[in-house]
Every structure is written in structure tokens, then in C-alpha cells.
Amino acid sequence: MNEAVRNPAEPIIEIENLSISFFTRKGEIPAVMDFSCTVMPGEAMGIVGESGCGKSTVSLGIMRDLSNIGKIVGGRIKFQGKDMGELSEEELRAIRGNKIAMIYQEPMASLNPAMKVGQQLMEVPLIHDKVSKEEAYKRALEMVRSVRLPDPERMMRSFPHQLSGGQQQRIVIAMALLSKPALLLLDEPTTALDVTVEAGIVDLVKGLGEKFGTSMIFVSHNLGLILETCDRITVMYSGEAVETGKIKDVFDRMRHPYTQGLFRSIPLPGADKNSRPLISIPGQLPLPHERPKGCNFGPRCHHFVEGVCNAAEIPMIAVEGHEGHFSRCVRFNEIDWEALPPGAKKVNERIEPGAPVLKIEDLRKYYKVGGSEVFGSSGGRVVKANETISFMARESETVAIVGESGCGKSTLAKVLLGLETASSGSVTLGNKQIESTSVEKRSVETVSSIQMVFQNPFDTLNPSHTVGSQIIRTLEKFNVGKTVADRRKRMLELLDLVKLPRAFETRKPRQLSGGQKQRIGVARAFAGDAKVVVADEPVSALDVSVQAAVTELLMDIQRKNKTTMLFISHDLSVVRYIADRVVVMYLGYIVEQGTTDQIFSPPYHPYTEALLSAIPIADTSVIKKHIVLEGDIPSAMNPPTGCPFQTRCGYKKLVPDNLCETQVPPVKNLGDGHMSLCWLADDVLAKMEPVIKFDKEHAAHEGVPDDAPQGAAGPGFAGAPPKRPRGKRPKLTDG
Amino acid sequence: MLSFILRRLGTMALTMLCLTLVVFFLINLDPNLKKLAISQTEMHTSAEQLESWLVNHGYRQNFFSRYAQWLGIAPKQPVINPETGEPTKRFSFCNDPVVPTFSGVLQGDFGCSTKFKTTVASKLFPALGATGILMFWVLVVMVPISLLIGILAGMREGTRTDRTLSVASIASTATPEYVSGVIFTVIFASWLGWLNGSAASASRGITFYNFTLPVMTLAIYGIGYIARMTRASMVEVMTQQYIRTARLKGLSFGSVVVKHALRNALIAPFTVIMLQFPWLLTGVVIVEVMFRYQGFGYTLVEAAGNNDIDLLLGCSLVSVFIVLITQLISDVGYAFLNPRIRVQ
């Protein structure tokens, strides 16, 4: 960080015991309670927590922009020594967008659709520095250049909708940095973006932060991102900060059970579905008006002790030996940090995949688009959504399909389910060809044997019918059961299967939480004894602590029913955890496929390598090879010639004769069914290094077992260090 | 864009064709023709005389050939005077051709008004001009006031300004023209005597005294409607994230509204204003009759009341044209205001 700006005595922002409430018709909703944090110049503070825990409210509270129903009901925010609460409207405006700037989650929504990007950027220097139009234009252009956007002059003349999501976010960042703010608030700035684009943005923000010496408050639900960007972290739960401290202290030696629960429920390297399954946090986030007395986390905490944890409100308690490390838990010195919650599974039995169930050969799906709109344009264009897709899935096997937006994952799923028919090639389910039978024409048996779990459980449930009747409808459709009583019995069994109480039969979808709705989605998919279940990002819309539970549930049912699962995802961490085999897609092509081990160790396909490097990992001992892809994913309407990845590939220059730009590479067999679509020669492939490595030194002075941090016997630690999400796989270390 | 406009114009022509055919059919139903014959001949004429009047004036020719003649795609046939055997004009007061010629709408001949004893064109177009003047003043009053009310109300949702203005708008749309017209006349003309309750003299010269009441009556109704649309649109825009972005950039509330909210908020009301035209037409009929102003609506009522076939057809043609053209303008204008639509 920039030393020149750092004045260690004077924090940029000091939040003391901040409480914010929304006053609605139903009464007061305390959204944030007793929140304190300090950010020094040049420092980056991360705030993590699940949705609704008050992260955004804190950042809007700092801006004093809480709409007309939100009020700061307690505490103070001091910005550069001044109390924000005492500022007049005018002084506040002089700070907003000037000394404190904000970057939001949805770049498209945060830019004015009817105003050119240039004008929106120029406003900032025009208001705050009162410069001339020409000067403002010059500064804006300069900033567009420093956020590394191509063709800055054209960008300035564009409307927001003419840019891609990544470009829009860069514009928002440029807008925030134009006035060289002292503090930058980032509210989930990359959640809406693809992983490789996210990596680019994170890199940019970090670089610019260092260049301008800006302090940052980085709000996210992703622990990995926080690790990559921040110096300190505050974990929020249900409106309160529950733990805060230096990244390393909190990640390696957390002192709050909720923090530990979060770490245990994300698939860090080392988690394994058979030997080290994830452990989810039971229950769900309490609603603001249903918070318990005492510790908010009490009802979900397996260290809860009656009369201790719920006796009184719990203050932040300093953790001895760590500077600035606090935890809102009264028992952290007595807890056995290694103990697994009662009932947590220790190992799962390994299941060997059986005979092939689903075979896809040379599948293509082309869409015709446009053409009819304007008089002259003849014929229209063809979008190649899927090109030469071939792979196979066996009984009880989980095949992950990985790729970013527009790579053709969802099209593939639609073809498999008969929502679209293939343009050519074949899909064989069991012994039936199904590629050209649309879902209406499929037999009940085929329909029930290939089913789908959707990303957004809300979209597929009818809000006005009870959960039970909706499952029964599905059973009727699949001809399961002869009588009404039969079906009801089966429905109750399905509820048991997805671990929902039978009483949920009579509930309406709106009475369920996101995770519970997704369980209903799972129940419906398995209602007709599906042989193949296509799960399209089934957990990515859910909160971290429920993700693990739904993932585990899916796998349990799969194990029991010997189902084949196609797991569509963009997140390689989850994929590594759940999949037996992996198919990596890019722009309609399968660029690499193989077993999970083959995909996660070199040689890689250059795209897989970049994807691996882009995934933020919440583990302090991981060292990643740093690969940031230039630019955006090309549009499928206008794909590059030759190799689909050639516009962003860093290895292109190692291939002779410009082959990458002119010809689609052949599918190369790297041994044992490991296929890669790339021109790279064997000697280059052989030299590839693993992307993810564990810092041996770090691990060494962490001591054994592998995740015990240094100074385990240091002052202030009464208990043993927390067992983090179950260690690491040594195998990965030697790649 | 051009092809879009061309296609829309094509659709328009087709719609007008179909609609006039329907209207043509309806007013040429036998009872309607009988009524016309009765009104055009002396009292107590016998059934045969009526029939011969209809034959003599060409009303008994084949339906489709008459429609084609009216349209101008078939030559207009003169009628044969049964006494002389000579081809003559259908109506003496119009210069109908005495030899078969193409003379229909396409050639610019709208036919003959039996009620006003003149050509349709010479009656209809001055009336349209008069209504145009009325509309112009209505718009001049209505649009700025309603947008202002809508924006002021929607700018800060839920404040007292908002509630007051919203109640006023609802009250004004809930009151039909014939009610508000009567109330205004009673108050301003009968009691206070400030304004003239009749706009008949306005044909000879518009004054504040004779023209305010019709304009006010028409505008009040539209104001409420457009203001409510604008308010809804403004309220929605004000909750958008880009408004927060603008606010957190440090812009003052005024600049946020003017620079960022207005244009986006006006997209919806613009369409509404354009679609308001057809509605204004109905209002025009009521108001013109009520205040005895010789405009399009007045003409329409007279034509309908006397089964004046050609005039009625001319009026419906004009109405359909106005409805469709305002829709076209609203679509084009919408695309212009909203850059996201423009690209396609």
C-alpha cells in the first residue's frame, strides 16, 4: 500500500457502535446493531456475511443514504476525523463521490441507460473540481484508459447497454476513482460477473488501490475474494459484526463458531466428497424481528450453552495475542475448535461408477437469429451454441460441465431435456436416441428418467399451490402411484428424502427459504426415479451456509439411487469437490475433459488453467499462479476464427504458423481419456506447472496437523487452534 | 428505422381500408338509407318515391362497386335522369362528374354532404382546422401542467405534496367532460359571468372570453391522467440504482432529477400523451357540442344524426388516421427517447 498517504495515527474512517434501523409499517427493523470498525489509510477492510445480514446497509449508512425510512439510531461514523452525523446536506454532497465513492453489484443498473457513458463520467470532475468541460473530458478519458478499456474514445460515446457486463463495471470503477477518493466502498462488485472477468476486475481494483493509496471497504459473501483483496476482515451475522481481525488471524485461527461454520461449508482444496465431506450450518438466518436473546447465532451453534450464551447481549471480546482481533462469542476460550458438530458425517463410502447411461456424440445445436427485422439483411445469422459435443456419463457418476456465460452449458441442458432439439449428432439415454424428440413427444418414462434441478427454485414453483400438491402433480405426470393415497404416501417419502419435515406438505412456496425451495426442486426431480439429473447451478443462488447442505443432499440421494448427475457450474471449487469427471466448455466447444484429477493437475488446456487461477480460494496457504485474461468472452454471434479461445489465450505465440487463428484445433488425447482441444505441442504441455500450490513453508510453520497456525501455544489462546475445514490433500502439493 | 416506418405506414393503409369498408357497410344498411331518403325528400313521401330517390341518387348500385367508386379505384358513374335520359350530377350542390371518371378518396374527392349541401371537403377540412386550434390550446395547457404535477408528485414519493397532487389528479380524471363542462359553465359563465358559455363565436375569432371554457374542460380530464402516469413513472425511476449512483456522486437533488431522472421518467408519459389523442377525440365531440363550437366533433355529430353518408365516411377516415398516426409517432418517439431500443 502507498506509504506516503499512510498516517498511522489517523484512521480514514472510524465506525463506533453503529446501529441502523428501518422504520416500516410493521415497525422498527434493526438492520445493523452495534457495528464498529476502523479503516486506516491505504488499508482494505473486507465485510463478509450472508444476504440480509446488513452488509449493504453498513455501506449505505456510511454514505448516509438510507432512503427515507432508514435511520442511524445509535453510534457514530467519523470520516477523516469529522462526525458524518453532524454534516449538513451540502457538506455531505461534497464528500459523496469525491472523498468517498461507491461501486455496486449490478453495473448495468447503476449506470443511467439514457445517458452516454462519457457524460456520466464527466459529471464527477464537473461537480467536485469545477473544471471546464474539456478538462473533464480529458480526465474521464484518462481514467477510462487506466481501467484498461479498449478504444476509450468509443467507450466515452457509448450508451451503457452497448457494453458488456465487465466493461460496464470498469466504467463504474472509473467513475468512482475519478475524484481520487480517500475511501472506496465496494458492494459485491463482481457478483454479477463471470469468474475470469471477476479476476480481471479484482486485479484492477487492487492495482488502482495501490496506485492511488485508496482505502477500501470491500463487501462480499465470498471469503476467497476477501482473502485476495483485503488486509482485514469483519464477519457479519444477522446485523452484527461477530468477528473482526487481520485476514491471517481470522482465516487461520477464527474465534467465532459462525466463522468456522462458513469455512467448513465451502469446498476448499482438501475437501473431498468421500473422505472429507462439507459440514453445513444447520438452520437458517433469523429474521430481524425474530432474533433470539443473547447470541444471535445461538440457535444454530453446536457450542451453545443455556444460561451462558443467552444470558445477555454479547459484546465484542478481544482475542488475546492477536492485534485487533475480536469475537462476539463468550465461549471461544472454552470451545474445542476441532470438534465436529454432532451428526456431521465423517466419511462417505466411495461408489464406483457403473455402465454408461448417457452418451452424447458429436452434438451440435445451431440457432438462427435475426434477418427478418430490417429489409435488406438476407437470411440471418447462425449462432453455434454447441459444436461437436461428445462425452459420456455412467451410472452413479457425477459429470461436471464447467464454463462461463455463453459457453453453451444451458443449451446443452435444454437439448438433453428436450426443450430444444439438436441440429445434428446424437444423444443416447439408456438405449434410446432422444436428441430430436422434444419433451412433448417424449414418453413419460423418458421424461421422468431425465430431470432437471434449476438454479432459481423460485421460478419453477407455482406460488399459489401448496408444496405437497405440486409434488403430487409431478407424480401424476410421471404416472407414479395408482391412487391418490399412494401418491400422497410417495410425496411424504420424497419430503423425507430431501430432509424436510412432513408438515411442509401444506406450505406455500413463499413460506419457504431459498434452501428449502431448492429441496423441493430436488424432490420433484427425483420424483420419478430419474436415471439422469441435470443440475444447472443448483446452489449458486443460495447462501453459503445452505449451499453445503443442498450439495450434500444432492449427493446423498444420488448415492442412494445410483443416479447419474450432470452438474452444471461455473465454480471450479464446487466442481472439484463434487465431480468424478469434468467437461470444460468455452464458446460452444468442449475444450477439455477428463477425470477430476486430470483436469485439476497439469497439463491443462490454457482456458482451464486461466479458470483455475481465477477462482478465489479462501485459504491462506494456497499460492496460485496468477493468470489474468485480457478482454471479455467473445459473443457467440460473432465467434473468432480458428481456436475459440484464441482471442484471450496466452499460449498462442507458442504455436507455430498462426494455426490458432486459422484452424480449429484437433481434439488431442492426453492419455486415459483426458482430451484437450488445443494445438499446443507435448513439450509445452509437459512444462506446465500446477496452478494451485500450497506454500510449503507456510504449511511448515503452521505445524502439524496441516492447518494449525504458527504460535499455537502463544499467549491468550486457551483452546487449541481451530481445525479448519479439514486439512489439505497432500496429493495436490506435488501436483 | 425507415423500413420500420414504411411497414407501419403500410399497416396503417390496410387498417384504414378495412375500417372504412366496415363503416361503409354499416351506414349503407337498408334502414339507414331509408332514413336518409326520408330526410332528403318532402314530408309524407310514399315508399315508391323514397325508393326512386335512392335509385336516382345512385344508392341502389352494387355495394362493392359503390365502395370502389368512393375509394376511387372504379370510375364514378353519373346518375341518369329518368325524365331526360341524360347523365346528370347526383347532387346539384356538388360538382359530381357527368361522365364516368375516377373521382374518389384516392383522387382527393371525399364526396358530397347531404346535410350541409356542399362537398365533404369544404365542410370537413375547415372543421378539422377549428378542432386543430382547440387541440393545440388544450395541449399547450395540458402537457406542461400535467408533466409538472406528475414530476413534482413522483419526485418524493409519499410526501404531502405527493399526496395532495395525487388526490387532485385522481379527482380530475374521475370527472367526465360532460360533468366538468357543466360545472365550469355554471360557475364561470352563469354565476361569475367571467367567461362565455358558448364558443360559437370562436369560429370568427378566438378570445380568452369565448375559448377558455372548452379548453379548460378538455384539459382537466387529460391532466389528471397524464399526471398520474408521469408520477408512476417518476416514482419508479427515482428508486432505480442509477439514481442512487447519481446521488452518491454528490449531485444535488435538483440535478439528479433534471439530469438523470427526467428523461427516463418521460418515456412512459410520452407514449401516454400520444395515445391520449384518440381519447381527446371523444372529449372533443362532447365539448364541441356542449359549447357549440363548429369543429370536427360537432360535424361528426351532425353527420351521424342525419346519416350523411359521405361526410360520416370522411370523418371516420380522419379519426382512424389520427389514431394510427399518433401511435406511429409515439412508437418512433419512444425509440428515440430510449436508446436501448434504437439499436435493433
Ligand SMILES: Nc1ncnc2c1ncn2[C@@H]1O[C@H](COP(=O)(O)OP(=O)(O)O)[C@@H](O)[C@H]1O
Ligand atoms: N429499504 C429497506 N426497508 C426495509 N428493510 C430493509 C431495507 N433495506 C434493507 N433492509 C433490511 O435490512 C437487513 C440488512 O439488509 P442488507 O444491508 O441489504 O443486507 P446484505 O447487504 O448483507 O445482504 C435485511 O433484513 C433487510 O431486509
Ligand code: SF4
Ligand atoms: S456465544 Fe455461545 S451460542 Fe454464541 S457463538 Fe459463542 S458458543 Fe455459540
Ligand code: SF4
Ligand atoms: S489452440 Fe492455440 S489459442 Fe487455442 S487454446 Fe491452444 S494455444 Fe490457445
Ligand SMILES: [Mg+2]
Ligand atoms: Mg447487499
